[in-house]
Amino acid sequence: MTRTVIVGGGIGGLAAALAITRAGNRDGPRAEHSAGHGARHSDGHQVIVLEQASEFAEIGAGIQLAPNGLHALDRLGLGDTVRARAVHIDELRFMDGVTGDHVASMPLTGVYRSRFGNPYVVVHRAELHRLLLDACRRSPAIELRADSRATGYRQDDSGATVLLADGGQVAGDAVIGADGIRSAIRRQLVGDGAPRVAGITVYRTVIPMERVPEELRWNAVTWWAGPGRHFVHYAIAGGRYLNLAPSVENGVTEAFTGVAVDRDRVRRAFADLDGTARRLLALGEDWRSWSLVDRDPVDRWTDGRVALLGDAAHPMLHYAAQGACQALEDAVVLGDLLDEDTDAVPERFEEYHAVRHERTARITHAARASTRLWHPAGAEAKARNEMLSALSGTALHDHVAWMHGAREFGTAGVRR
């Protein structure tokens, strides 16, 4: 029996609990993927998830899941449920936010779905979290403890213990820090200080779809690219709401989350965008703002019996829409690797890092680089438009294949 203590009950922590206890689809693709080492798995896993909040919950609006995220959910046995509740997106649409020109579209239907084996969807973040939570609650092997804030860990050759702010301790054979971008477990394990402030503010709001004029409703994740800023929108909650998320490079140096902001301030920041984009932005009433943060990739996410997962391991700008997808991928890989051999935990964690670090670092860099595509002005923007509009659907698919099409979730796959 392996006892794993997971710090953090977000999307990553809950997915890891499911993957490790194999509460998901044992007879599905996991069996295929685990061929050759499936014999090491049995029912001998117990997981405790420690969450600092008084209840397990998630706030926020829509979350995009590319096929790789859905493949991970398939492995957890939740793919069908998520697909049934999600908005299936038809295309990623790129607009010049200044001229209003439609520059390019990446189709996400027919060929994309058959090539990558899953659709590209948007789900409500709270709904995804609740589905994971319900699945954890159904598993007798998972214990969920709220009001449990971790401050660090200690370990010896035979086990690892999470230290709690209230003086309590929770011991196990393995500890996973899934406690987000300001992870207490990472602070001790990596010690790389506060996250990097990217100098960008993102504003977010959600509006009921009936308030959106008919001619502005299309089933796409749409980018309006402008100088030093861009604006993204897409439907969420089965199409009942439109999620609006404009971003501006304003050199902000402080980290802040969810700060209420006046609607006029948002409108002024995007006053030079095209009329259609401005019409959509003008529908927003209750805006909140976040300053974007991430971290440089590091070479170490494990320390003996302790490992990091999700944003604690590789927090990235949300511009690649992959942070949650990568947390789900981490969870599946860990679930494949951890077995009942408690002595082997440090080795399994090293292997997990070896499988995952290169892919997640590449996505972290890709997310940062996306502003180079979205934020140019003048002649540079014109050259970008010419380059993008010349690409075929297949060429666009080739461009994202490494990210969206992954089913093994590692640079070299799980090497066993």
Ligand SMILES: Cc1cc2nc3c(=O)[nH]c(=O)nc-3n(C[C@H](O)[C@H](O)[C@H](O)COP(=O)(O)OP(=O)(O)OC[C@H]3O[C@@H](n4cnc5c(N)ncnc54)[C@H](O)[C@@H]3O)c2cc1C
């Ligand atoms: C604006 C925005 C848009 C995004 N859009 C997308 C998208 O479209 N697609 C996508 O894939 N990703 C997206 N992401 C990224 C995604 O939200 C994150 O990568 C994902 O939520 C990370 O999950 P996590 O479980 O690792 O961390 P978190 O969600 O941060 O969860 C950490 C959990 O740990 C708990 N915790 C923290 N500290 C402690 C402690 N000391 N002790 C105990 N518990 C603790 C927290 O309360 C929380 O419940 C977006 C992010 C942002 C900011």
